[in-house]
Amino acid sequence: MNERFLSVVQVAELLGTTVRFPRRLVEERRITYVKVGRHVRIPESAVQAYITANTVEPRRRRRLGVAA
Template identity: 90%
Template sequence: MNERYLSVVQVAELLGTTVRFPRRLVEERRITYVKVGRHVRIPESAVQAFISANTIEPRRRRLGVVA
């Protein structure tokens, strides 16, 4: 159980967003989080899973097709 738990501010810095974005993810329950008293902590693995789930690969061009 060597999971690292991040604050909302740390998650915002990691994602390069404002603090409002990870708070909205928590409020909408779109990311796993833990309540420690009144503090919210987000497992680092949950942040990585969120990034992986929302990563979109570029389209590959088909040969011989003119766009």
């Protein structure tokens, strides 16, 4: 098992958010986490899965065809 477990602070840095955001994800059970005693650790793969699931692709502009 080569999984890397991140602290809430590390996840916040990775996502570019405040610490409150990953704490809220954990509280609402919107991300997988592990309890190690009193500490919360989030698998790096769970953070990547969260990013992938919430990535919004840009819309492609439709080309307007010119009728001849």
